[in-house]
Every structure is written in structure tokens, then in C-alpha cells.
Amino acid sequence: MPESVRSSERPGERPNERPGERPSERRGAARTAVVWEALLPVLGDEPRDVVDIGGGTGGFAVRVAELGHRVSVVDPSPDALASLDRRARERGVTVTGQQGDLSTLLDLVGPDSADMVLCHGVLEVVDDPAAALASIHRVLRPGGALSLLVAQRHAAVVARAMAGHFGQALALLDDPTAAGRSGRRFTREELDTLLGDAGFEPVSAHGIRIFADLVPGSLLDLEPGATAALVELERAVAERPEYLPLATQVHLIAQR
Ligand SMILES: C[S@@+](CC[C@H](N)C(=O)[O-])C[C@H]1O[C@@H](n2cnc3c(N)ncnc32)[C@H](O)[C@@H]1O
Structure with a gap:
């Protein structure tokens, strides 16, 4: 496992600001901490085949590869794939990038080929979300998991x-x-119906960025300890249904 992961920091486990960390990195960590906490136990410690559809420049994919998993990204943007490649090389990991989209995913990676599919920030832009989830279902092995992050x-x-x-x-x-x-933009109820119709079983649901997008960025930049306190608050409310309507995104884990 690469040095970056053998250290005490795993994705989602960075409650305190680190010296030299840029404000944008702190805000990014506050926005994704709850996603990582749901993702890590499902990924587990054994190396898995992970497909990140619409993985873009590899913000998630490269970190998953750093955990020791075999990761491929399918994305329509050649520029994003070039940035992904650079990011992976800088971090000393291999991530396979393939140009394609949700309509070509099944042909590119094949049926029953993935233990986990990440679909983060992509269902919003596809023409047919139901068809997209049906293809992801076919790409997953039986028992495999989908991590779906969608604007709410x-x-x-x-x-x-x-x-x-x-x-x-x-x-x-x-x-x-x-x-x-x-x-x-989806509601939780619409997503539950779409996932059920595609044959998925629900595993977990979290509200993401319930407060993170409401607080001024300058507060996180200037107030010592503010990011850690915000992450703690996000964690505390992420599974409370009464706060879900305030969440910028919904993160659902579902199983084939
Ligand atoms: C908002 S970005 C999300 C990137 C990444 N998943 C993340 O969470 O950081 C959306 C990504 O979806 C890709 N995309 C756009 N249309 C797509 C489609 N039909 N199928 C798959 N990916 C698509 C874009 O190129 C872009 O990289």
C-alpha cells in the first residue's frame, strides 16, 4: 500500500485542519467526509474491482486506488481523463481511464465485472436515469454495491x-x-423508486453538505477548529431524516 495511505490519514478521517492545508482543501474535506465514512466499510480491506462512472479528474478514484483497490474510471471528457492520469501518477497509483459514458459503460467494462460502482454527480446529467441505473446493475457482480451521490x-x-x-x-x-x-435534481423518494425499479436493495442513505454550503467559506478559513466542528455536525445530522431536505446531495449505498 502506498505511503500516502499507510499514514494515519484515511479518506474521511481528517477531523483537524492540517498545517499547510489550503482553504479549498479544508472545504472539500468538510463536504466529502460523510461520503467517505459510508464508503469505506463497504469497500472493505480486501482489494476490489471498482468502477467510477463519470469519475472525472479522479477526486474519488485516486483515493480509492490508494486504499489498494483496482480502479477504472469511465468518463466522456478527454481533458478529465488526462487530469486523472496526472493525479494518479503524482500519487503513485494506477487508475485505468476509459473514454465513454453511462450509455457505453456495459460494453466497455462488461457485465458482472465490478464489486463496486461509484456514480457521483453524474445521474443529474444523463438523459435516462432509469436506463443508467439498469446498466450499473448489470455491471455489478451479485452482492456488489453502488455508491450513488446525487444533487437533492x-x-x-x-x-x-x-x-x-x-x-x-x-x-x-x-x-x-x-x-x-x-x-x-432528485428527491430521496424519487431515488428510492429508481433504485428499486433497477433491482437494487437499499443499504444506507446520508444527507451530504447539510450545513457545509450554508456557512461562509471565510469562517472556515479564519476560525481555528471550525472545519473539524463542522464535520462533526455534518456527521451528527447525516442520518436524521428531518435534515435530509436541507442536504445539497443525497448519498445512497445500494446492493445488487
Ligand atoms: C460533476 S462531475 C463529477 C466528477 C466525479 N464523479 C466527482 O464526484 O468528483 C460529472 C462528471 O460526469 C461526466 N459525465 C457527463 N456526462 C456523462 C455521462 N452521460 N455518463 C458518464 N459520465 C458523464 C463529466 O465528464 C464529469 O467528469
Whole structure:
């Protein structure tokens, strides 16, 4: 296992600000800490075959590879795949990048080929979310797990209203596609139905970025200990259903 992982820090386990850490890295850690905490026990310690569909520049994929798993990224963007390659080389791990998208995923990686599929920030932009989840289901081995991270509609309505975009907020209330170029926004109930229809069994559900996007970035930058306290708060509310509508994203783990 590479040095970066043998150290005491594993993804999601960084409650304190580290010397020299950039403010953007601190905010990023606060936004993804709860995702990693749900992901790590499902990944387990044995090396697994992990496919990151729409893995982009490898923010998740490279860290999963650092944990010792065999990771491939399928993404339509050649620029993202080039950045992924650079990031993986810098971190001393191998991540296979393939150009493709959710409509070609099954042909590229084959059926029953993955122990885990990450689909983070992608279901929002596909033409047919139901077909996308059906392909992911086929790519997974029986018992394999999907990690699905998706933008959540109620929080998007609030964010637009708070920014003074009242018409956009109104349009988004009941229409998942009304977010325009940034794609669909889903409710937890819609996601549960989509996953059930595709044949998945629910494992866990967490609200992500319940407060992280509401606090001013300058507060995290200037106040010692603020990021750690925010992460603790995010952890405490992530599984409370009453806070889920405030979450920028929903993170669902589901099993084939
Ligand atoms: C918001 S980024 C998320 C990147 C990464 N998954 C993460 O969480 O950091 C969305 C990614 O989805 C990719 N993408 C766009 N359309 C896609 C499609 N139809 N199938 C798969 N990936 C797609 C984009 O190229 C981009 O890398």
C-alpha cells in the first residue's frame, strides 16, 4: 500500500485542519467526509474491482486506488481523463481511464465485472436515469454495491430562493429537470423508486453538505477548529431524516 495511505490519514478521517492545508482543501474535506465514512466499510480491506462512472479528474478514484483497490474510471471528457492520469501518477497509483459514458459503460467494462460502482454527480446529467441505473446493475457482480451521490432537489429550491432566483426556485419545486444545464435534481423518494425499479436493495442513505454550503467559506478559513466542528455536525445530522431536505446531495449505498 502506498505511503500516502499507510499514514494515519484515511479518506474521511481528517477531523483537524492540517498545517499547510489550503482553504479549498479544508472545504472539500468538510463536504466529502460523510461520503467517505459510508464508503469505506463497504469497500472493505480486501482489494476490489471498482468502477467510477463519470469519475472525472479522479477526486474519488485516486483515493480509492490508494486504499489498494483496482480502479477504472469511465468518463466522456478527454481533458478529465488526462487530469486523472496526472493525479494518479503524482500519487503513485494506477487508475485505468476509459473514454465513454453511462450509455457505453456495459460494453466497455462488461457485465458482472465490478464489486463496486461509484456514480457521483453524474445521474443529474444523463438523459435516462432509469436506463443508467439498469446498466450499473448489470455491471455489478451479485452482492456488489453502488455508491450513488446525487444533487437533492429541496436544497436546490432553497438555494435558488436565497439567491433571489424566485422564478427558478418555483420552477424546480416539482420538476426535476428544471435546473437547466446543471441537470436534474432528485428527491430521496424519487431515488428510492429508481433504485428499486433497477433491482437494487437499499443499504444506507446520508444527507451530504447539510450545513457545509450554508456557512461562509471565510469562517472556515479564519476560525481555528471550525472545519473539524463542522464535520462533526455534518456527521451528527447525516442520518436524521428531518435534515435530509436541507442536504445539497443525497448519498445512497445500494446492493445488487
Ligand atoms: C460533476 S462531475 C463529477 C466528477 C466525479 N464523479 C466527482 O464526484 O468528483 C460529472 C462528471 O460526469 C461526466 N459525465 C457527463 N456526462 C456523462 C455521462 N452521460 N455518463 C458518464 N459520465 C458523464 C463529466 O465528464 C464529469 O467528469
